[in-house]
Amino acid sequence: MAVEFVGMVPLILLLVAAVWECVLIGYAFSLVGNAADEAARAGAVKGDGACKAAAGKYIGDAWGMGVGCDGGGDVYKATVTVQIPVLFPGLDFGEIKGEAGAAMEKEAK
Template sequence: MPRLRTDDRGQAAIEFTGTLPLILVTLALLWQAAMVGYTFMLAGNAADKAVTAATTAKGSALVACQNAGREDLPSAWDATFSCHASGDLMRAEVKVQVPLFFPGAFNTPMTLTGDASANLERSWGW
């Protein structure tokens, strides 16, 4: 008659090995969610800086818009800037690609947009 094993030695190691991929996938998804949130914050901040610079620019508003928007945006993030004035309102739109896990390596197909607008500064000569 064969002897049945009644102890559970090694059971914790087997269970950990089985749940380890689930833990790693969960951590990867949380990290990617943090990257999306950080990219959203960067896009909004870049749009705010860009429109502020464009409204107070002495020379070309478009050049000032792009330079100011890129100033605080890390170089690993791909972004496009669009600044245009309509009447007394300057509007800046920044589209930033969301990186996949690590900035500078690969980008996801997702693009986040930051918008900002402000009234143009006028020199009244007082």
């Protein structure tokens, strides 16, 4: 029984690591989607500075976030990218991109 346990431990640890990686990737998709939505809303009302600040409000530095804001036309568009982590944020192997748009608004004064 001890031999079977020793043989199964690496497989169990590998399975746990694979599930954890899937959770991190899912969480990264959730983060970029929310950050892009918030950035587009803020940018549609207050401009590019607010767009970048709103995107950074919900994502930590370890995710390697990049923000693109475009206010041309009737729709304000925001693009947020984060690095795909390998087991923890900071050790990366690719990136995930989230895009959102919001109707342009003018702030009432």
